[in-house]
Amino acid sequence: MRVRFWGTRGSIAKAGPSTVRYGGNTSCVELRSPDGTLVVLDCGTGAHGLGSALLTGGNAPRRGHILITHTHWDHIQGFPFFAPLRVRNNEWDVYGPHGAGLSLRETLAGQMQYTYFPLALDDLGATVRYHDLVEGRFKLGDIQVTAQYLHHPALTIGYRLECAGVVVVYATDHEPHSRRLAAGDAVPRGREDARHEQFLAGADLVIHDAQYTADEYPSKVGWGHSTMEYVVQAAAAADVQRLALFHHDPLRDDDAMENVVTLARQRVAQTNAPLEVLAAAEGQVLDVERTRRVRSAYTPAAKSAIASPAGNVHEQSVLVAVSDAPTADLLADAAAEEGLRLFSAADVDTAIDVVRRDQPSLLIIERSLAGRDGLDVCRAVRGAEGTYAKEVAIVVIEDDDDPEALLAAGATGSLARPFDAGYVRTRMRSWLLSTAWHLERAPLGDNEAQRVRAVRATGLLDTKPEERFDRYTRIAAALFDVPVVLITLVDADRLWFKSHYGMDTCESPRDAAFCPHAILDDTVMQVPDALLDTRFADNPLVVGEPFLRFYAGAPLKLPDGSRAGTLCLVDYRPRSLNDAQVQLLGDLGALVEREFRGG
Numbered sequence: 050m051r052v053r054f055w056g057t058r059g060s061i062a063k064a065g066p067s068t069v070r071y072g073g074n075t076s077c078v079e080l081r082s083p084d085g086t087l088v089v090l091d092c093g094t095g096a097h098g099l100g101s102a103l104l105t106g107g108n109a110p111r112r113g114h115i116l117i118t119h120t121h122w123d124h125i126q127g128f129p130f131f132a133p134l135r136v137r138n139n140e141w142d143v144y145g146p147h148g149a150g151l152s153l154r155e156t157l158a159g160q161m162q163y164t165y166f167p168l169a170l171d172d173l174g175a176t177v178r179y180h181d182l183v184e185g186r187f188k189l190g191d192i193q194v195t196a197q198y199l200h201h202p203a204l205t206i207g208y209r210l211e212c213a214g215v216v217v218v219y220a221t222d223h224e225p226h227s228r229r230l231a232a233g234d235a236v237p238r239g240r241e242d243a244r245h246e247q248f249l250a251g252a253d254l255v256i257h258d259a260q261y262t263a264d265e266y267p268s269k270v271g272w273g274h275s276t277m278e279y280v281v282q283a284a285a286a287a288d289v290q291r292l293a294l295f296h297h298d299p300l301r302d303d304d305a306m307e308n309v310v311t312l313a314r315q316r317v318a319q320t321n322a323p324l325e326v327l328a329a330a331e332g333q334v335l336d337v338e339r340t341r342r343v344r345s346a347y348t349p350a351a352k353s354a355i356a357s358p359a360g361n362v363h364e365q366s367v368l369v370a371v372s373d374a375p376t377a378d379l380l381a382d383a384a385a386e387e388g389l390r391l392f393s394a395a396d397v398d399t400a401i402d403v404v405r406r407d408q409p410s411l412l413i414i415e416r417s418l419a420g421r422d423g424l425d426v427c428r429a430v431r432g433a434e435g436t437y438a439k440e441v442a443i444v445v446i447e448d449d450d451d452p453e454a455l456l457a458a459g460a461t462g463s464l465a466r467p468f469d470a471g472y473v474r475t476r477m478r479s480w481l482l483s484t485a486w487h488l489e490r491a492p493l494g495d496n497e498a499q500r501v502r503a504v505r506a507t508g509l510l511d512t513k514p515e516e517r518f519d520r521y522t523r524i525a526a527a528l529f530d531v532p533v534v535l536i537t538l539v540d541a542d543r544l545w546f547k548s549h550y551g552m553d554t555c556e557s558p559r560d561a562a563f564c565p566h567a568i569l570d571d572t573v574m575q576v577p578d579a580l581l582d583t584r585f586a587d588n589p590l591v592v593g594e595p596f597l598r599f600y601a602g603a604p605l606k607l608p609d610g611s612r613a614g615t616l617c618l619v620d621y622r623p624r625s626l627n628d629a630q631v632q633l634l635g636d637l638g639a640l641v642e643r644e645f646r647g648g
């Protein structure tokens with residue numbers, strides 16, 4: 050992969066003679082895969098230069114993806130000035146964190162209202178699609194992307210991009226959860242800091258916020274940025290090959306930047322890690338090669354990062370178990386602003402009762418709770434059986450930075466006082482969004498019991514392959530030019546394949562399958578891009594092996610009218626059938642139905 054820096058500065062653009070070497074433009078990085086997939090990381094003022102450069106290549110249509118970490122100005126101010134967005138025939142997909150109130154599109158439109166900018170978002174000439182993200186995975190061409198929340202006053206996402214064995218991580222703006230870790234101390238990591246290190250694990254290149262130094266940090270606590278000392282330590286521990294310090298402070302001139310790099314290299318020398326450190330400079334190009342044959346293990350959650358536009362369907366709730374009244378009030382207000390149902394408890398026993406009875410979506414517990422250890426609540430919850438006990442987010446308010454105790458008790462994260470309502474809301478949202486799971490199971494039809502009886506009565510389930518069915522899947526594969534064609538029967542809790550072209554397995558669990566959706570109706574069901582369809586974006590077959598993207602299924606009827614299963618087409622890339630092809634698939638389905646009778 051090739052990386053080019055167009056903007057490296059944090060907070061505000063800083064043009065002038067003191068920043069010529071490292072650059073004055075704010076965050077914007079261009080990344081290209083070997084197959085030519087173009088990814089733009091953030092749209093700070095550096096996007097202006099990138100946009101102009103892209104247009105010098107003539108009028109050929111351009112297609113690209115813009116990944117926004119968050120919508121602070123220094124990451125989006127170049128968006129209205131990114132010229133390819135104004136050119137017809139250009140196609141851009143824009144991704145960014147799914148907020149609580151406004152969508153990514155609405156937030157970007159906000160900075161282009163007529164009081165701020167002469168051209169409205171809707172007047173851009175290019176085709177622009179907006180995608181709201183939560184934590185999880187998605188694919189951009191040949192690049193597999195993992196999105197993970199960072200720690201910043203606004204909801205912020207870091208991106209891990211993997212392609213052909215090469216890993217690049219873009220993580221700005223981020224402050225370590227532990228203040229001692231941020232100050233450069235070698236202290237044990239809590240769960241969230243360990244998780245962040247995991248996100249960097251084994252990367253060939255990490256581009257990381259390093260706005261401050263440990264000396265400057267005491268007056269910057271809570272601003273949402275890292276120190277050079279922390280980043281070097283984390284990258285070395287995470288077995289990173291190359292680290293590009295990024296999001297340079299606007300007050301740091303070129304000579305001061307050189308000093309920071311020198312200090313960083315001295316620190317690396319003390320660790321003995323094979324880590325190369327540089328400070329990202331505007332205009333600099335890095336060719337990132339595969340440097341690892343064996344890479345530190347990294348296993349992201351197997352769920353899609355594409356947020357459901359409906360937001361969270363289920364009502365969410367929070368337990369605030371806090372005995373300190375001002376803190377409890379502040380948290381209650383934040384919960385109300387986020388639209389969360391509130392449960393309160395002022396002591397350990399009440400808190401445990403509330404959890405058992407109401408199972409709130411998020412637990413916020415004060416460490417010192419009415420004379421007892423708030424971690425007792427944490428231990429009681431984690432000690433119970435079931436998915437809720439294992440997965441609910443538990444956050445501990447503690448003032449003395451004791452990550453080992455929190456980790457041992459099973460806490461998800463911590464909150465250190467003082468904090469304000471805005472910060473708490475951002476944290477609540479990221480904890481809730483990172484534990485939310487929205488796999489949509491197909492509803493059952495009205496006569497499901499009768500339908501299953503009819504399917505079983507065909508006598509086809511678990512029989513050997515037959516030429517009279519296989520010929521149809523072969524024909525369909527050639528006709529529609531798809532790698533996989535199946536004739537499926539939807540049994541009570543599984544999908545069984547009477548014929549399977551291009552796929553070895555002959556059954557799959559019903560919960561995750563597409564066909565149970567297709568048999569709800571008499572017409573062909575088409576899913577042009579599963580990642581963009583809220584029913585399937587989280588589907589394990591989409592976000593994991595075999596990474597399905599396209600599906601089209603014609604329902605197959607039995608003589609009694611029950612829809613038994615489908616003749617379906619599957620592809621690993623997005624595509625769509627035109628009307629004539631939909632008709633053709635229906636016609637082929639009708640021929641397969643005749644075999645049900647003629648068996």
Ligand SMILES: [Zn+2]
Nearest residue numbers: 059060123222
């Ligand atoms: Zn920033």
Ligand SMILES: [Zn+2]
Nearest residue numbers: 119121201222
């Ligand atoms: Zn920011």
